[in-house]
Amino acid sequence: MQAQAPDTLETAPTAERTSWTRNNPYPATVLDNHLLTGPGSEKETRHIELDLAGSGIEYLPGDSAGVLPINTCAAVDLVIERLQLTGDEPVNDFYGKATTVREALTSWLMIGKLSSSTLRGWAKHTGNPELSALAEPGNKEKLDAYLWGREFIDILEHCPARLDDPQQLFKLLPRLAPRLYSISSSQALHPRLIDLSVRVVKFESHGHKRVGVCSHYIGERVPAGGTLPIFIHSNQLFRLPASPDVPVIMVGPGTGVAPFRAYLQHKQAGCGRWPMWLFFGDQRASQDFLYREDFERWQSNGTLQRLDLAFSRDQSFKIYVQDRIRENSAELWRWLDQGAYFYVCGDSKRMAPDVETALLQAVATHSGRGPEYATEFLAEMKKQKRYLRDVY
Template sequence: MQSETTETLETTRTAWSRNHPFPATVLENRLLTGPGSEKETRHIEMDLAGSGIEYLPGDSAGILPVNTCDAVDLVLERLQFTGDEPVTDFYGKPLNLREALTSWLMIGKLSGSTLKGWAKHTGNPEISDLALPANKEKLDAYLWGREFLDLLEHCPAKLDNPQQLFKLLPRLAPRLYSVASSQALRPSQIDLAVRVVKYESHGRDRQGVCSTHIGERTPKGGTLPIFIHSNQFFRLPADPGVPVIMVGPGTGVAPFRAFLEHKQAGCGRWPMWLFFGDQRASQDFLYREDLERWQSDGILQRLDTAFSRDQKEKIYVQQRIRENSAQLWDWLERGGYFYVCGDSKRMAPDVEAALLEAVANHSGRGPEYANEFLAEMKKQKRYLRDVY
């Protein structure tokens, strides 16, 4: 039944896309993290009624952000434009420069191509040096945490024609967010868990363009332009009885909330085991109520958590995997699927190391066999990662 649904949905195409997103009304925008948390993560619910949009657990939603008025004003000021100058977008449609900088051009993150273009335009020796192929590492270090405005301040210059910005700046790209709900349970709704990105760099407070647009500038009743980015490689098993092991710290929990809702809606009877982690249980236990309810209702068979800052030594999900490796091996031997979602840089490799260790130890056949076992799991599409 599950594979039939999957097939039907994947061959269905809706008219909404990156170039033609659906304006979804925000039904809810609330904090998931508690007071005092070092992070701001928000639960977003949107209305899909009338859109014909269909998605499956494992898919992501693409959201098109806009740059803030303040950020646009500062760029206009530096370039000595008013914003009323006429330009045409990437498709030749006329608009004014303010609209272009708001909705079409990436000014919130400095790209290598922008820096190289500016080096050519200004002839500034320091910037030109960074643009040399031999200086790739220096260039990356310069770009990190900088915006277009930083470059304009560091190396001021004017443009003869505002249309040149369409050559200089990349197109403002949509960002992807894992879907955190199941349409089997709530057909005309889509939920996301969005961590609002904020940091300080080069002496200035910075905001992630899309996450702050969603989290802080789109309250209930506002709209967000969305489309579905299908992910056929991150699906629940077609066999509704095989075990599902999910590792989703932080916002990585989002697709697993969708998996659990799908099971709650009666789409399968997969035994489910979730490893969740974050900094502190009192502030960062995302979806705690939902998870505990699913546990007591018998939808979630096991929930293991790791809160890194709740004790002296830091504990992460990979430690919980190690502590429970005998049972994990048992679930894998029963044909279990192993899913990982969230941070790609540190969490995903550490979790893979813990998984390999569990297989090596409990199979009794050592590390070489563990590598073969994992390769076979990948081939069978039972080891699935959606990391970012």
């Protein structure tokens, strides 16, 4: 194995970065919100451009933005009605500050996804035997099956009851948490902007249409001119190599491509010469090729050395990024042997493990030294922080 001296990774530029936090988010004005996916796509992925002017916010490629969502008025109204409350009842928030039930259900409490602790609390509150049985220890499988695809309103409808002390909501429901989105721009090119690439989560369960709380909030509820509460989530473990000549292999299907657009903008801005190779994939080229113009332009002007695409539904059999890795494994091994960094971003459940398998196969075959060596090689890459993943 060729031992490659680990590069020191770029670090965050200033202390300014920490002044806006999840408890004190910056209200960033939305400058643009447009669809990246074309008509007929099964997905709704949006490009969001936020104005940072005057905020003092600084970030680097590889960082994410945290966004604090709020629940929809319609969802809040339904919960208030089912609990036989008016919404104006006074309660104290997590910090003891006075607020109302309506405000608490809008900004503080998670009603969009049913948690096991909420189910246990509601079982205790109502004494309902079915819920109590689910809450018993040892019933995890049944409990998970019940929780899957359900919201707080579902359990209220299934098992209605009054809530005489509305303050109990803060014990019953988890806190509404911010969601992270990979930043898809580089401040070296656009000093006053943050771009995000957000797939709006939509699905159907238990006979109802559902949406993801935060992706729906960003994508469909805050038009250009509105504001989104954001903070920077720094990720020192997903940085470009500090050395500007080290090759970079990027695997980012779907919204996983977001940080790699930031990497390419960073290179375009003159921050490094890194030879770059991108594997991108999605369902159909005509509808789901996110940022097609950017990537094709970077390929034709030499910013991006290689672009390999995998559109799973453009032919009778499925092709994924890991298949493209396999097809190009001899060349991939040459890059890795020259010390390339290997980055993966996107789906953690299937894509990332499948990509790792393809990577191991490429090393095992083309090093000529078999699977055991491939495992060692990957372990060494991890140690040297040149096998980097940001998966979710």
